[in-house]
Amino acid sequence: MLARVVTFAIDGIDSRPVVVEVDIRPGLPAFLIVGLADAAVREARERVRGAINNSGFDFPARRITANLAPAHLPKIGPGFDAALAVGVLVASGQCAADGLERTAVFGDLSLTGALRPCRGLLAVAEGARRAGMDRLIVAREGAAEAAVVDGVEIAAVEDLKAMVDVLGGAPAPPPAPQMGGLRPAADVLDLSDVRGHELPLRALEIAAAGGHNLLFEGPPGSGKTMLATRLPGLLPPLSRAEALEVTRIHSVAGVEHRGGLVTERPFRAPHHTISAPGLVGGGRVPTPGEASLAHNGVLFLDELSEFPRASLEALRQPIEDGRVTVVRGQRALSFPTRFTLVAATNPCPCGFAGSERQCGCSEAEIARYRRRLSSPLLDRLDLLVNVARPSAAELQASARESSAAVRDRVLAARERQLRRLDGTAARCNAQMDARLLRSRIEVAADARRALGRAYDAGGLSVRGHDRVLRVARTIADLAERDAVVLADVLQALALRLPDGGAEALAA
């Protein structure tokens, strides 16, 4: 008898339906798996055999052939164990076949028959809904993640036996609900914990409100990393679609997120020894990189000048397009990469130029250090902020407003932008192109003159001019103004990166 069981394969950060067909014939005992299965899938044979035997079923001593369709899609295990086992049981009459039309299964099996969760459960559940399945049976552990998806019923079972029972008509236990999250629940990063740093916090607010990328410059220990970690808390809450994206990407990449839906914006801080594929995605089995894990959140590059140029160059297109395309063989996979970039750098090799401590670097050393800041990325940074150690008075000052208060202002500013940019591809000020800057922005006359003077004096390139205008528009949005006035342009000028890239930064 031929059995057909629907399961799913992870493809990039999505899932695709795979139909497992199992056929049992008389003949010398054999268990063949075909359909571009990789080595991990072929190992499934042993697991399936052990699981079936240990669950109280009989493993048929006949010729078993399993085909994973469609044949042109490479099947990268694991995750097919459950479907294979159910297929074998159905084909040998040990499991009911009706209901398999509308029910899919997914998961790994251990030799004892226990069902194990795999990466990408959310993607699988979404795939099940897309494929028109009514129900998806998965392992109890981690099922909360699959339950996030509407439109498909999730049954959470312990082992193969329970799975067969459910297929036979037993009631399907729902998964236990769980709060997803990336950080330990008690570890909340709030602005009210920060002392001093008036200027960097103002810059963070502007960055959050307009979607601008930011560069912190300051000596070691001045608080650059601490400030960067507060940014996700200032961004508007994730929409449901965004939360699903974040959860799906983390799930596929195997990053710990406590099951359930992730509701906070991700903060990724890769070390500068990371490779280019680690940063943007790739590898033999294409997995999302840090840039995708930071999607809808913040990517923090500390010690920007220490990152290999190749890695930073690889980031350029993803920042520009919001996606990265990884090609493997004839297949092209696309991962989303829309994040806010925060970079940090020291002013010089010893780190202390311009601070209270004496800097020991020579002019040549400083110039060389600054040249290593990659100009492709400097082009994408809208704000430059000097971070200094807070003074004693600042450290002892009373607490400031909380992240929530700032977030409200940021949200209001974002809403103004969405209204203004309605009908365009841009969703925030940082995404406005030159055409939108001319057409959708109202600038007061004295503000225009000041910007023109700065441009003429040679301190601004054309790109720099537009960047200052975008930031000024965000500052005006935060002040709830319709037009951009002189004060907004002046502030934006004071926060700009020196133009000309790394050479200009070498003062």
Add this chain to the structure above:
Amino acid sequence: MTCAAVDRSVPPCAACLRRTWLVARLAGHIEIAWMRRRPLPALLALADDALVAALGGDERPRIEEEYARFDPQVAIAACAAHDVLALCRCDPRYPLRLHELPDPPAVLHVFGQRAGFERCAAQESVAIVGARRGSPYGLEQARGLGRGLAAAGLTVVSGMALGIDAAAHAGALEVDGATIAVLAGGPERPYPASKRRLHERIAATGAVLSELPPGTGARRWCFPARNRLIAALTRATVVVEAGERSGSLITASLATDLGRDVAAVPGLVTAPLAAGTNALIADGATLVRGAHDVLELLFGAAGVVARTPAPDAGLEPDLAALLNRVRGGQDTVAALVGEGCAVDATLAGLAQLELRGLLRRLAGGRYLPAAPE
């Protein structure tokens, strides 16, 4: 434009060329002697045969033989090949002031446009020297002095070293002024190598001078030797920034020995880079707050160019207050914010002052009061 063709009317004389060749040939020996603390001026004052006798050592016979076989045409051709003009002591174009040295260079090698050198030579000149690791304040002051003095029609002379020297040259070039660089090694090779562009620009509109023939590398003794030329060529030496033991202090003392004026830019009493300059002022050097002080020193009150009205006249009170705070040393936004000064207003004020040319924005968001244009 080359200076390849040596003026036929006054070719450098063989004696001077031979002397120059000898000094270059003995460069290594001089280095060793100098490191053993034999005073440089005394050495360089020795006549040719005495010099060989004193330093030749084992190589003495060989050097004497080479000396005897020396062919001035070879030296002249070498200079021509590098576009270098060779002026010997006997040449009327040889700067008069150099003759006041006890040991003037036998041949002055000039790299650059003829017209540039003549223009520079026709004007009064001032030396601006200082620390290699200049602070942003010192570099800004040096640049400002270079600009101001060049604009007033003086030639700015310096050593094209990193830091203060380079800033002074750059300031002069900014206003299309005249500037001369005196190098320790041959004049056609930029030293330090990172100042290649500056070297080109100086050669294009001014001149690069050296005591040593083209192709000679600079030994350590060549730097104090070069400094005496800077002191001698000019009417006054201005030290912008110097630590306690800076080489520019030696230049200043050489200038004093030659009867030249010495001036210095003061700094904070706690700043290491102001230790040397403050000490000079305490010992009687003229205090320099800007180009006008140097002009007054050289030409008296009548020589001071009518000063443009102070750029911060008529400044709005809150901007003026902000500017004064920056001048007072609070040069980061972090320092300026606080006590009721909102971040936004401070940022806007700093940008305004920058647009008006009163502040310069350094990397990392620090601000520096700008020297007058």
